[in-house]
Every structure is written in C-alpha cells, then in structure tokens.
Amino acid sequence: MPDRHPSKIVERLFKLMALGALVIALGTLTALLVDALLDGGGRLNWQFLTSFPSRKPEQAGIASALVGTIYLMILTAACALPIGVGAALYLEEYVGKHWLARVIEVNIANLAGVPSIIYGLLGLELFVRMMGLGRSLLAGALTMALLVLPIVIIATREALRTVPSSIREASYALGASRWQTIWHQVLPLALPGILTGSILALSRAIGEAAPLITMGALTYIAFLPDSLLAPFTALPIQIFNWVSRPQPGFHANAAAGIVVLLAVLLIMNGLAVYVRQRAQKRLYL
Amino acid sequence: MYASVLRNDSISNPPSTAHDSPSVFAIQGLECWYGTHQVIRKVSLIIPERRITAIIGPSGCGKSTLIRCLNRINDLIPGFRMSGHILFKGRELDDPAIDPLTIRLKVGMVFQKPNPFPKSIYENVAYGPRIWELHRDRRLDDHVEKSLRKAALWDEVKDKLGQNALTLSGGQQQRLCIARALAVEPEVLLLDEPCSALDPIATGKIEELLLELKQRYTLVIVTHNMQQAARVSDETGFLLMGELIEFGPTEKLFTTPGDSRTEAYITGRFG
Amino acid sequence: MEIAHQHATKRRIGERVISIGLACCGGLSILTTIGIVAVLIVETVAFFRHVPMWRFLTDTQWTPLFANKHFGIAPLVAGTMLTSTIAIAVAMPLGLLTAIYLSEFAKEGVRQAVKPLLEILAGVPTVVYGYFALLFVTPLLQRLIPQLAGFNALSPGIVMGLMIIPMVASLSEDAMYAVPQGLREAAYALGSSKLQVSLRVVVPAAFSGIAASLLLAISRAIGETMIVAIAAGQQPRFTLNPFVPVETMTAYIVQVSLGDTPTGTLEYNTIFAVGMTLFLSTLLLNLFSLWLRERFREQYA
Numbered sequence: 093m094p095d096r097h098p099s100k101i102v103e104r105l106f107k108l109m110a111l112g113a114l115v116i117a118l119g120t121l122t123a124l125l126v127d128a129l130l131d132g133g134g135r136l137n138w139q140f141l142t143s144f145p146s147r148k149p150e151q152a153g154i155a156s157a158l159v160g161t162i163y164l165m166i167l168t169a170a171c172a173l174p175i176g177v178g179a180a181l182y183l184e185e186y187v188g189k190h191w192l193a194r195v196i197e198v199n200i201a202n203l204a205g206v207p208s209i210i211y212g213l214l215g216l217e218l219f220v221r222m223m224g225l226g227r228s229l230l231a232g233a234l235t236m237a238l239l240v241l242p243i244v245i246i247a248t249r250e251a252l253r254t255v256p257s258s259i260r261e262a263s264y265a266l267g268a269s270r271w272q273t274i275w276h277q278v279l280p281l282a283l284p285g286i287l288t289g290s291i292l293a294l295s296r297a298i299g300e301a302a303p304l305i306t307m308g309a310l311t312y313i314a315f316l317p318d319s320l321l322a323p324f325t326a327l328p329i330q331i332f333n334w335v336s337r338p339q340p341g342f343h344a345n346a347a348a349g350i351v352v353l354l355a356v357l358l359i360m361n362g363l364a365v366y367v368r369q370r371a372q373k374r375l376y377l
Numbered sequence: 378m379y380a381s382v383l384r385n386d387s388i389s390n391p392p393s394t395a396h397d398s399p400s401v402f403a404i405q406g407l408e409c410w411y412g413t414h415q416v417i418r419k420v421s422l423i424i425p426e427r428r429i430t431a432i433i434g435p436s437g438c439g440k441s442t443l444i445r446c447l448n449r450i451n452d453l454i455p456g457f458r459m460s461g462h463i464l465f466k467g468r469e470l471d472d473p474a475i476d477p478l479t480i481r482l483k484v485g486m487v488f489q490k491p492n493p494f495p496k497s498i499y500e501n502v503a504y505g506p507r508i509w510e511l512h513r514d515r516r517l518d519d520h521v522e523k524s525l526r527k528a529a530l531w532d533e534v535k536d537k538l539g540q541n542a543l544t545l546s547g548g549q550q551q552r553l554c555i556a557r558a559l560a561v562e563p564e565v566l567l568l569d570e571p572c573s574a575l576d577p578i579a580t581g582k583i584e585e586l587l588l589e590l591k592q593r594y595t596l597v598i599v600t601h602n603m604q605q606a607a608r609v610s611d612e613t614g615f616l617l618m619g620e621l622i623e624f625g626p627t628e629k630l631f632t633t634p635g636d637s638r639t640e641a642y643i644t645g646r647f648g
Numbered sequence: 649m650e651i652a653h654q655h656a657t658k659r660r661i662g663e664r665v666i667s668i669g670l671a672c673c674g675g676l677s678i679l680t681t682i683g684i685v686a687v688l689i690v691e692t693v694a695f696f697r698h699v700p701m702w703r704f705l706t707d708t709q710w711t712p713l714f715a716n717k718h719f720g721i722a723p724l725v726a727g728t729m730l731t732s733t734i735a736i737a738v739a740m741p742l743g744l745l746t747a748i749y750l751s752e753f754a755k756e757g758v759r760q761a762v763k764p765l766l767e768i769l770a771g772v773p774t775v776v777y778g779y780f781a782l783l784f785v786t787p788l789l790q791r792l793i794p795q796l797a798g799f800n801a802l803s804p805g806i807v808m809g810l811m812i813i814p815m816v817a818s819l820s821e822d823a824m825y826a827v828p829q830g831l832r833e834a835a836y837a838l839g840s841s842k843l844q845v846s847l848r849v850v851v852p853a854a855f856s857g858i859a860a861s862l863l864l865a866i867s868r869a870i871g872e873t874m875i876v877a878i879a880a881g882q883q884p885r886f887t888l889n890p891f892v893p894v895e896t897m898t899a900y901i902v903q904v905s906l907g908d909t910p911t912g913t914l915e916y917n918t919i920f921a922v923g924m925t926l927f928l929s930t931l932l933l934n935l936f937s938l939w940l941r942e943r944f945r946e947q948y949a
Contacts, residue, residue: 102841110749113742113813114762120810121769124776127784178673186667187674189455198938200677205864205934206927207871207900210684212905213923221911238680245677252635258492262554264450265488266505266561267481269659271666277494292771299773302873302898306905306919328775330872335779335878343783350776357771362659476656509655 128354132347140348144314145330151268154349156313157330160229161356162325163317165294167233168240175237176244184243184252185274202244212306220307227308230320235307239300239301240293247289251282284371290362291365295357301328311341398425401565401595402447409442409619411454418619419461424612429587429596431610431627433603435647439619440599441489444567447597448469448484449477470578482509484565485558490574491550491552493542493557498534501542501553505561520560528556529571529586532572548579552586559594566590572605584609603643607631615639675910688927691920698914704767710884710895712918713904721925727894730924731876732869734890738809739865743816744858750817751824752846763818770814776895778878781807786879787947799881808875812865814911819864826848826948851939856944864936867930873898897926 143153168253179196187193215235225231255278263273279286305311306328311333313325327349400529409417416439424430432440432538437473445451446459449470456585462469470480470590477559491502502521506512512520527532530552534545542553551571568587587596587609600606606613607627614624623630623639634640661662690840696704699719707720746766750759790796796803827850835849881893882903895903901919909915 099841099843103558103841106843107749107753110745111751113745114749116742117746117769117810117813117817118762118765121765122770123771123784124780127780128776131783175676178670179677182667182670182674186670195672196677199681201938202934203677203681203932205867205930205937206684207869207898207930208875209873210688210923210927213901213920214680214684214687216905218683218921241677241680256492258488259494261450261453261488261760262492262494262557263504264453265448265481265486266508266557267478267506268508269478269663271663272659273507276508281495295771299771299775301773302877302902305902308775308905311906328664328773331775331779332874332878335782337773346779350779353773353776357773361771375829476660478659479656 105113119348125354128347128350131344132349134353135344135348136351140345141352144303145312145333149334149339149345150343152334152342154327154330154345154352155351156316157325157327158352158356159316160313160324161298161326163229164233164236164324164350165298167229167320168236168297169290169294170236171233172240172293174246176290177248177286179241180248180253181253181274184249185270185278194291200242200245204246207302208239208300209302209306211235212303214238215303226321227310227323228321228363229317229324231307232304232309232324232326235303236297236300239303240297243293243296247293248282251285251289252278254285255281284367286367289366293362295360295364298355298356298360299328301326301332304329305332327356396418398427399428400424401426401466402597403462403464405462405464407443407446407459407463409446409451409457409459410455416619417446417566420616420619420621422614422621422624424595424597426595427593428611429591429598429609430612431606432542432597432599432614432616433601433606433642434616435642436504436601438616440601440616441569442598443616444569444599445486447565447567448481448486448532449519450481450486452477482561483563483566485561485563486567486573487551487554487558487569488639489570491547493545493550493553495541495543497539498542498545498553500559501557505557509561511561513588524556524560525553525612527559527590528552529582529589530556546579547553549573550580551579555583555586555590560589565595565597568596570599570601572600572602603631617642656911666691684927688920688924691917692924695914695917695921698917699921708886712902712915713907720886721897721922723886724886724895724897724900724916724922725925726886727801727876727880727884728870728896729895730801730802730888730890730894731808731864731880734802734805735808735812735872736862736866738806739812739816739869740862741863742809743813743861744820746813746817747820747824747858748846748851751821752842752850766814766817766857770779770818772811774811774872774874775878777807777811777837778804779876781879793891796891797881797893799879799883800891801880801894802890804875805880805890807879808872811872811875815868816865819861820854820858821855823861823944826854826857826944828948854944855882856940860937860940860944863940865932867933867937870929870933871898871926877902883942897922901926 140153141158142155144153144156146152151283182251183193184194202262212235215231215238219225219231219234220227259281261274263277267278309329310325311329313323317324331346331349331353334349387618400423404423405421407417407420408415420470421442423509432443434440442451451457451459456519465480465484468475485501494504503517505516506520522531525534533549540549545553572583575583584605587598590596598610610627613627613630615622615630617638623634623636630639631643634643668813685841704719706935707718708722709718709720710723711718750762754762781804785807786798786800789803831849831853832845835845840848860892876896877899880896882899883893884895884900885892887894900922902917904915
C-alpha cells in the first residue's frame with residue numbers, strides 16, 4: 093500500500109521529540125548529581141561530617157545538621173505513623189462509605205496539595221507561639237508530622253485495600269471483633285505496604301526546608317540538640333544557608349551537604365525497596 | 378411471642394417438615410435488603426438439629442444472603458437491612474442483649490473460596506481459641522490436633538504444622554478452614570458453596586466429611602450443585618429470586634416436588 | 649456461653665475505646681485544615697486592620713520591610729506568576745510528550761526502566777534544585793543571554809519545570825492509560841496511524857484527566873519555595889521581565905522568617921496575609937483539579 097500521507101515521517105518526528113523530552117528529564121537528573129559530586133566531592137571527608145558550622149568554609153561541617161535531621165525524622169515518624177495509620181484504619185475499616193469518610197477523604201486530598209510553606213506558618217503560630225514550644229526540635233517534628241500525615245494516610249489506605257476481604261470475613265466468622273481482626277490479620281498483611289509508603293513519605297520530609305525555616309528553625313547551630321525543646325537545624329536548612337552565601341567556599345560545602353542529603357535519601361529508599369521485596373517473598377512464598 | 382410458639386415447635390404458618398429432631402434455627406418472615414434492593418422475601422423455615430440442611434437455587438437467588446443472616450455476618454455489609462425473626466435455640470438472634478460475636482462462637486462458617494489466613498497451619502486453627510481464650514499451651518496443642526482430626530486433615534499435615542497454610546492444596550485448604558471453624562466448638566456450621574472452587578476428588582472428601590460431622594453438628598449448606606444437595610442433605614430448601622419456593626425432606630423434594638418451579642429447576646430447565 | 653458472654657462484653661468496651669481513638673486520628677486531619685484556615689484568617693484580619701484591602705490589592709509596590717512601607721501584593725504575585733508560567737511552559741510540553749510516549753509508544757521494558765527514574769527526579773529535594781538553578785543553570789544561561797542577572801526568574805522557572813515533569817507525566821499517563829482499549833481499536837479499525845490515535849483519540853478522551861494534572865502542576869509551582877528563594881532573588885518587582893531578580897510569595901515568607909521579626913508586629917502579619925493569598929490560590933486550583941479528576945473517573949468507571 094502506498095504511503096498516501098507523510099504520517100510515517102511525522103510519527104518518527106514525534107517519537108524523536110518524545111525521546112528528546114525523556115533525555116532532557118533524565119539528563120537533568122544526571123547533570124544534577126554530577127554537578128553536586130564535582131563541586132562537593134573535595135569537601136567530603138570525616139572532618140566535614142563531624143564538624144559544626146563555622147565562619148571559615150574549610151572548617152565548617154554538617155554534624156549538627158545531620159544529627160538534627162535524624163532526630164527530626166525519628167520524632168516525626170513517632171508522631172505521624174500511629175496517627176496516620178489510625179486515621180487510615182478508621183476510614184477503611186470503620187466508616188466505610190459514610191459521608192463523613194467522604195469529607196475526610198476530600199480534606200486529605202486537599203491537605204496533600206497545600207504548599208509545605210503553609211504548614212510552616214501553621215507550625216509557627218500553633219506550636220511555636222500558642223503552645224509555647226519555641227523554635228525547638230519538638231515544634232519542628234510536629235510541623236513535619238502534620239505535613240507528612242496526608243501522605244501516610246493515603247499510603248496506608250492503599251496498603252489496607254490490598255488485604256483481601258475474605259481474610260476479614262474468615263476472622264469475623266470465628267467471632268473475632270473488628271479490632272482483633274485488624275490487629276491479628278489485617279495489619280500484619282498490610283504492614284509492608286504501610287512501612288514502604290511511610291518511609292517514602294518521611295524521605296520527602298527529609299528534603300523539606302521551607303516549613304522548618306518558616307516555623308523558625310535556626311540556620312547556625314554549633315551544638316547537638318540535647319532535649320526535645322532544644323533549638324536545632326537540619327540538612328536542607330544548612331545547605332540553603334551555605335548556598336545563600338556569596339563565598340565559593342561555602343558553595344562547595346553546600347554541594348557536599350547535598351551529597352550527604354542524597355545519600356541519606358538513597359539509604360531510605362533502598363530500605364523501602366528492601367521491605368517491599370521481603371514482604372512479597374513472604375506473601376507469595 | 379413468636380419465641381414461645383416456636384419453641385413448642387408447633388407453628389401454623391411456616392412450611393414445617395415432619396422430623397423428630399428439635400429445631401436449631403426457626404426463621405419466620407425473613408426479609409433482607411442491600412440498600413433498596415430486596416434479596417430475601419418472606420422466608421420462613423426451620424432448621425433441625427444434627428442434620429444437613431441444603432439450600433439450593435440459581436445464582437443470585439439469595440441463598441448466600443440467607444445463611445449469612447444466621448451468624449449475623451451480613452451486619453458487616455454497609456447498607457444491609459433485615460426484618461422478620463430468626464430464633465436460635467429459642468432466642469431472637471438480633472436481641473440487642475446478645476453480642477453478635479458470641480453468636481459466631483456458636484455458629485461457625487466456611488466460605489465459597491478457601492480463605493486460610495496466610496499464616497502457619499497451626500496458627501490458623503489456634504486463632505479462634507486464642508481470641509476467645511479457650512485454651513492455652515499444651516491444651517491448645519491438643520485442641521488443634523483434635524480439630525484437625527475432626528476435619529480429616531491431621532494425618533496429612535501433622536508433620537508440617539508450622540508450614541504456611543497457602544502451601545496446601547485447595548481441598549486441604551478448605552478442610553483446614555473447616556478445622557478452623559470447628560476449633561471454637563460451635564454447634565452449627567454454615568457452609569457457603571464450600572466445594573465450588575474444588576475438583577471432584579477434593580469435593581468427594583469434603584462431602585464424606587460433612588456426613589461424618591452431622592453426628593455432632595448441625596450443618597447448613599448452600600450449593601448450586603443439585604447432585605451435591607441430593608447426596609449429602611436430609612432437608613432441602615429451594616430458593617428462587619429471594620422466595621422460598623419449597624422446603625422439605627431432600628428425597629421428597631427431588632422425587633416428587635410440590636411446586637412446578639422446583640420441578641423445572643431440578644430437571645435443569647433453568648438456572 | 650456465660651463465660652464467652654462476659655468475655656465478649658469486656659471486649660466490646662475495649663472496641664468502643666479503640667474506635668473512638670481511631671476516629672480522633674481521622675478527625676485530626678480535619679483539625680489540621682481548620683487550624684491552617686484559622687491561623688491564616690486571624691493573622692490576615694490583624695493585617696487588614698492596619699492596611700486597607702484595596703491597597704493590598706491595587707498598590708504596585710511591596711516594601712513592608714523598608715521605612716517607606718507599601719503593601720501591594722501585585723509584585724509578589726507577578727514574581728510568582730512569572731516563575732510558574734516559565735515552569736509550566738517547560739513542564740507541559742515535556743511532561744505530555746513523555747506521557748504520550750510512555751502510554752502509547754514505549755515498550756514495557758522501557759516503561760519499567762523510565763518510571764522509577766522519573767520518580768527519583770521527583771524525589772530530589774527542592775533545595776538541591778535551588779543549588780542547581782543558581783550555580784549551574786544560571787551561569788550556563790548567562791553565556792547565552794549576557795544581560796541575565798545572577799538572580800532571575802528564568803533559571804529557577806526552568807528548573808522548577810524540570811522538577812514538575814515527572815508529576816505531569818505520571819498523572820497524565822494514568823489518565824491516558826484509563827482510556828478504554830475499545831476506543832483505540834475503533835480508531836485503528838478506521839485505518840488511523842498510531843500517532844493519530846494518540847493525538848486525536850486518546851488525548852481528547854483523557855482531556856479532563858490531563859487538565860487535572862496540569863492544574864495540580866501549576867498549584868505545585870505556585871507553592872514551590874526553595875528553588876525561587878535561592879535562585880530568583882529577593883526583590884519584589886512588578887515586572888514580567890524574566891532576566892531580572894524578582895521575589896515570589898513563598899520567597900518573601902522565607903525572607904521574613906530568616907530575619908528576626910518579632911511576633912505580633914505588622915511585618916509578622918504580612919507573611920500570613922501573603923500565606924493566605926498563596927493558600928487560596930493553590931486551594932482553588934486543587935479543588936478544580938480534584939473536580940476534573942472525579943469527572944474523568946465517572947466518565948470511564
């Protein structure tokens with residue numbers, strides 16, 4: 093059959109453009125990583141990891157930011173996980189198709205789309221000022237917990253939906269109560285999905301600087317936080333601080349900080365993949 | 378007021394059958410809805426003790442809904458509503474003073490598709506006794522063995538109790554579900570098309586088991602397989618579009634049905 | 649039976665307590681929304697007690713931190729719109745091309761390889777993109793456009809667009825994927841080429857889903873903070889010139905937060921007034937997007 097319209101050429105052109113788009117997207121990723129490694133590689137050493145910020149770029153380190161980020165994440169997880177899983181259980185296992193569930197659902201979808209900086213304003217007013225927690229680790233963690241809560245709830249609901257309803261029926265038919273069914277049968281099966289989703293939610297929180305800066309986390313901390321109410325800093329804030337300075341020495345520090353931040357994220361994501369794969373093996377033998 | 382009448386086993390209205398054993402369930406004017414859709418219409422029948430009662434009918438006729446009323450597991454379905462009376466050993470089943478959970482302790486259930494928990498064989502059987510705190514430790518071990526023996530599964534699994542239940546074959550999984558249901562020592566066992574997902578050999582084993590179990594338990598089985606109903610049951614009810622068309626001794630229903638629709642169904646003219 | 653009954657009663661009380669506890673967890677998400685709205689309203693009302701609303705809306709200067717104070721939101725809105733428009737101009741074509749390619753053309757193996765990579769792209773912290781915009785993209789662009797300032801709207805806009813590509817691509821692809829196979833087959837049966845099917849059948853059929861993803865992308869760009877705070881500058885300027893420093897709404901909030909503005913002052917109130925503007929615009933976009941997605945789902949469910 094003769095090629096009546098030049099559709100073949102147009103199609104090839106389109107494919108080329110689409111491939112170009114992919115190359116641009118993935119090229120960005122590569123450029124980003126290579127750029128950070130080239131700029132910051134020279135600063136990456138033990139001294140950088142164990143030193144506190146300093147006026148002299150070559151003496152500055154990220155100890156307080158790294159430790160701050162770890163503390164912050166542990167606290168955020170401790171607040172957001174139980175509440176997020178509880179909310180998801182309530183929506184999936186208790187209210188069902190009730191109008192209240194619909195209201196909460198739309199509300200959560202909207203909360204997930206609220207800019208993170210708005211959570212910072214909420215944290216500033218609610219935790220820092222009204223509850224009098226100050227610009228502390230605890231106030232930061234609570235702010236972050238509110239930020240990741242919608243993501244944890246959405247991920248948990250998805251995990252709960254993968255548990256077949258026949259398992260629930262089997263348990264109810266033996267006279268188990270709702271909670272016994274959830275605790276003994278549903279949660280263990282959904283746990284890997286919940287953990288994977290929650291780790292990914294937390295890894296999003298790790299990279300967030302805006303809400304912490306807005307609620308007033310400090311950018312220069314030369315000590316490790318020793319209590320829940322101690323002031324703190326975190327990796328993205330420290331990086332932001334260094335990027336914002338004019339001296340190239342600090343820019344190298346920022347790049348090195350970025351490498352550390354990405355390494356932390358890589359570890360978290362690897363953990364999520366590991367949990368998911370282990371769980372799949374167990375479920376399908 | 379129904380209670381006193383029914384306990385004397387001398388009801389005027391419902392289609393009663395001549396049998397000598399006392400009734401376990403007396404159902405009177407039962408109607409069920411999912412939302413606005415009515416699935417059971419004015420069903421009345423009596424389920425005798427230590428016998429096998431079969432409910433047959435084309436798919437979608439409401440037979441699953443009917444037996445799912447008997448352990449109140451339908452309560453869990455949003456939008457489900459029922460009216461009428463179900464008496465379990467003389468007591469109203471939806472008496473607010475009765476916890477539906479305790480009903481399920483007395484009335485066990487086995488489902489269409491084998492649904493073992495994705496845990497070990499032992500854990501599957503031990504789950505019921507554990508949540509009811511019936512037995513502990515050594516006594517629980519003995520109890521698990523006893524339940525597995527009742528379900529004719531012990532010899533096949535005694536060396537691999539720690540293995541995941543999903544490694545068993547379909548027929549073994551269904552017998553495990555029966556063992557799991559028996560482990561809480563119920564009086565009644567409801568079986569919702571227990572063989573529809575099984576091959577003929579596994580089906581034969583389950584039917585054999587049912588005949589054995591009726592020595593000690595009251596069994597109610599829903600099936601769309603008429604031969605199965607004819608083979609195992611003592612009483613049979615024919616349900617069509619939510620209505621109980623006929624209920625009586627199995628032999629009579631299959632040989633000399635009293636209703637033309639029953640006859641049409643058992644001779645394979647529809648369904 | 650009696651022991652079982654007692655046991656069940658004990659359990660029923662526990663059940664009640666647990667279900668109330670879980671309901672509280674669910675209610676917390678509503679409280680969060682109420683909290684956000686309440687905080688923004690209270691502080692914004694305090695702001696409007698000192699600054700009339702018409703001046704906030706019509707003044708073209710924003711200088712609350714200077715001696716000669718002006719409170720016109722216009723420069724911040726202009727900065728936000730400028731960077732967001734550039735971002736969408738980058739993300740829309742690239743994201744849609746990627747989505748069409750992945751949904752209609754790519755082999756399964758390519759899809760499996762590319763999707764996680766896009767996810768990684770979406771998972772990179774924004775502060776990293778900020779660094780990239782300021783110290784990699786801006787110098788690169790300055791070679792092409794000599795008059796480009798060190799801080800400008802163009803570079804962060806482009807980088808923000810690159811960051812949003814995965815979001816546009818994956819949401820749009822989901823929408824195209826949901827288009828029934830029968831529609832495609834009908835078009836093929838009429839002798840259409842693959843590209844014609846993609847552009848004339850699949851894309852129009854998935855239109856509301858694609859539009860929903862774009863609205864979400866716009867909302868994301870408006871709310872994005874760190875990239876613009878790092879690379880766009882902190883000079884509120886009522887301009888649409890992408891080559892000069894500007895300030896977005898989010899960057900202004902960061903700027904004030906970094907300083908030591910005492911709480912309760914007018915400067916402190918300004919970040920909530922700006923936050924309210926930001927919240928309302930993203931909320932409208934999100935709701936509209938949600939509505940479109942619902943409509944799309946109803947169409948094909």
